[in-house]
Amino acid sequence: MSEPTALRVSLRTAFILTVFTVVFTTLMATTYRATKPAIDASVEAEKMKLVDEVLPAHHYDNALLDDFIMVAPRAELGLDARDDAVRLLRARKADAPAALVFEAVAPDGYGGKIRLILAIGTDDRVIGVRVVSHKETPGLGDYIDPKKDRNKSAPWIRQFDATGFGQVADANWKVKKDGGHFDARAGATISARAVTNAVRRALQFAVEHRDKLYALPAKSVLEKEPTP
Amino acid sequence: MSAFREIAHNGVWKQNTGLVQLLGLCPILAVSTTFVNCVSLALATILVMALASGMVASVRSFIPREVRIPVFILIIASLVTMVDLAMNAWLHELYRVLGIFIPLIVVNCIVLARVEAFAAKNTPLIAAWDGAMMGVGMVVAIAVLGGLREFIGTGMLFSGIEMVIPGAQALQLLPERYPGFLVAILPPGAFLVLGFMIAGRNLLDARAAARVPPVHKIQAQT
Numbered sequence: 001m002s003e004p005t006a007l008r009v010s011l012r013t014a015f016i017l018t019v020f021t022v023v024f025t026t027l028m029a030t031t032y033r034a035t036k037p038a039i040d041a042s043v044e045a046e047k048m049k050l051v052d053e054v055l056p057a058h059h060y061d062n063a064l065l066d067d068f069i070m071v072a073p074r075a076e077l078g079l080d081a082r083d084d085a086v087r088l089l090r091a092r093k094a095d096a097p098a099a100l101v102f103e104a105v106a107p108d109g110y111g112g113k114i115r116l117i118l119a120i121g122t123d124d125r126v127i128g129v130r131v132v133s134h135k136e137t138p139g140l141g142d143y144i145d146p147k148k149d150r151n152k153s154a155p156w157i158r159q160f161d162a163t164g165f166g167q168v169a170d171a172n173w174k175v176k177k178d179g180g181h182f183d184a185r186a187g188a189t190i191s192a193r194a195v196t197n198a199v200r201r202a203l204q205f206a207v208e209h210r211d212k213l214y215a216l217p218a219k220s221v222l223e224k225e226p227t228p
Numbered sequence: 229m230s231a232f233r234e235i236a237h238n239g240v241w242k243q244n245t246g247l248v249q250l251l252g253l254c255p256i257l258a259v260s261t262t263f264v265n266c267v268s269l270a271l272a273t274i275l276v277m278a279l280a281s282g283m284v285a286s287v288r289s290f291i292p293r294e295v296r297i298p299v300f301i302l303i304i305a306s307l308v309t310m311v312d313l314a315m316n317a318w319l320h321e322l323y324r325v326l327g328i329f330i331p332l333i334v335v336n337c338i339v340l341a342r343v344e345a346f347a348a349k350n351t352p353l354i355a356a357w358d359g360a361m362m363g364v365g366m367v368v369a370i371a372v373l374g375g376l377r378e379f380i381g382t383g384m385l386f387s388g389i390e391m392v393i394p395g396a397q398a399l400q401l402l403p404e405r406y407p408g409f410l411v412a413i414l415p416p417g418a419f420l421v422l423g424f425m426i427a428g429r430n431l432l433d434a435r436a437a438a439r440v441p442p443v444h445k446i447q448a449q450t
Contacts, residue, residue, distance in 0.1 A: 013292050020287075020299050024306035031310040038317035046320065139382070139408045 051089065051101055054128035055119035060091035060098045067092065069213065070221045071102065076205035078105030078113075078198055085221060090214055097122050097214040100206050103132065106198035110190040111135030114144065116198055120206040125164035129157055129199055134191075141191035156192065159183060160199055165207065173200040232357055239361030245338045246369030246422070247429045252338040255329045256370050257418040261381070264388040266374030267367060268319075269326050272311055274363030276333050280304045281347035281359030288348050300343050301334075308334045325388065338362060369425065376421050381412035 044065065051064060067090045073079035077086060088102040099121045106114040114134040119127040131145040142148040146155035159182055165173070174180025175193045184192030206213070209222075216222060245251050255273075259265045283303055284291075291299045312330045315323045323330070333339065342362050347355035379385055383402030411417045 013295055016290065016292060017295055017298065020291075020302055024302055028306050028309050031313050035313040035317035039313070039320075042317065042320035046324075137410075138413050139410050 050117050050130060050132060051119075053130045054117055055091060055099055055101055059119075059121075059127070060093050062090075062092040062095075064089050064091055064101070067218050069216045069218065072221060072224045074205070074224045076104075076201045077102070078107045078201065088213060088222075090218075091119075099127055100210075100213055102202070102206075104198050104202035104205075106194035108190075108197075109134060109136055109194045110141050110188070111137065114191070114194055114198070116195065116202070118199065118202050118206075120203060122210070123164065124166070124203070124207045124210070125162055126160045126199065126203060127162070129160045129195075131157065131195070136191045137188070141188040143185055143188070144191050144195050156183065156185065157195070164203065170200070170204070173197075173203075231354065235354070235358045236361045236364075239358065239363075240365040240368060243362075244365040244369055244429070245362055246366055246373070247426050249338070249341075250426075251341060252336040252366070253422075255332055255336060256366070256373065257415065257422065259326065259329050260370055260374040260377055260418055260421075261413050262378045262387050263371060263375040263385055264322075265325055266370040268322055269329055270363065270367035270370050272315065272326070272330060273333055273336065273339070273366055274360055276304065276307050276311055277339050277342060277359035277363045278356045279307050279359075280339055280343055282352045282356030283307070284343045284347040285350055285352040285355035291348075296348065297340075297344070300340060300348075304339055304343065305334045322388075338366070373418070373421055373425060376425075377412045377417055380409050380421075381417065382406075382408050 047065065068087045069090070070085040071077065071088050072085050073081055073083040079086065083105075086103050088100060090097065091099040091101060099119050101117065101119045104116050104118060106116065112135050114136070115132040116129055117132050118129045121127050134142065134145060136142045136144060138148075143150065143156050146157050149155040149157070168181045172181045173196065175182050175184040175189060175196050177184060177189050178193065180196070182192070182196050184196075213222070239245075243249055246253070246256055252273075255269060256266075259269050280300075280303055284300060308331060311333070315326070315330060339359075342359055346358045350358070375385060378387065379401060383400065383406035385399045385401055387398035389398055412421065
């Protein structure tokens with residue numbers, strides 16, 4: 001046999017590479033299949049954990065994660081046309097509406113978007129608000145997240161609990177520095193202002209569309225109504 | 229046996245990835261805000277490095293020299309994907325914090341560097357040991373870095389430990405009123421603390437080197 005041709009060498013090398021690829025892809029696929037149930041369960045559990053923080057389980061008795069509608073991006077939720085539709089969960093007790101749970105975004109945080117999850121009861125009051133994710137300055141603006149709030153007995157974000165426009169008027173729903181009702185920590189007003197305004201917008205949205213939001217069939221989409 | 233000891237010494241001290249080779253700094257600097265983050269990422273890296281080195285060493289005779297790099301990367305990437313999935317499944321809380329850095333282990337040059345420089349030329353056992361020891365060196369460096377940054381920055385240690393050991397509590401080392409030292413937690417703090425650590429390590433090395441010559445002289449006289 002003479003010197004192996006370029007073709008032979010390439011084929012041989014390609015074959016070896018293929019064998020390696022097949023072996024390792026199989027390994028990865030096996031791991032994927034072995035871990036998938038656990039990953040799905042953790043994702044679900046994580047969602048429930050957030051929901052539990054804003055809406056204690058005694059408020060409802062339905063399968064909350066299955067009773068949802070999709071809300072097309074709209075300014076009241078701090079979303080613009082580039083964002084995805086958000087999920088809005090509907091809590092019911094004995095088939096009667098109990099609360100709406102949904103995400104809203106404060107687009108104007110100091111470090112960018114602050115994502116919130118809110119639960120709003122049928123009495124049009126906030127049941128709870130939590131920060132899902134944010135990029136506020138550590139140690140300064142991050143008190144909006146109760147896990148980082150140094151005041152553990154009365155975290156800042158709990159000011160909104162059990163509050164609606166009946167308690168704090170629409171026009172007054174601002175931080176004190178802007179002449180409104182809500183506290184903000186000195187030196188980090190921007191984060192608090194962003195969250196306060198986002199909660200106001202989200203609450204307005206929930207109040208205005210309450211009946212429709214509960215009435216829409218599960219898994220349907222609430223489109224943005226055309227602006228006149 | 230001494231080969232193993234030498235490899236360990238090499239990995240942990242003489243060629244410490246974080247402090248001497250300065251390889252793979254991107255994840256080190258990015259996650260080192262708390263002790264727990266650091267150690268968790270470093271443990272994942274040890275696992276990947278030991279497995280990758282061992283695996284490459286066992287199949288090294290089948291890998292054509294010309295295409296060894298693609299094969300190495302394939303092996304490393306597969307292992308990282310598996311570690312990534314496993315962490316997502318069983319350490320989900322921690323995965324949320326480290327999530328974006330786990331896939332980055334693929335491009336952590338220290339993994340490929342050890343595979344190419346060491347594992348491809350040695351037997352599986354010794355290669356796996358080398359990978360693990362390089363990882364241990366990284367754990368030590370990054371644990372000190374993360375611990376220092378967390379302590380200086382927040383006055384606490386082991387915050388987030390409950391993500392790894394359920395029920396465990398973070399330690400509040402300085403009084404509650406400690407206002408925190410923000411720079412330590414922000415990115416510049418990572419560079420500053422790392423710089424001091426490298427200086428400290430060099431100082432220790434210089435001291436050790438200064439002590440050695442007299443010993444040699446005495447030995448030479450007797």
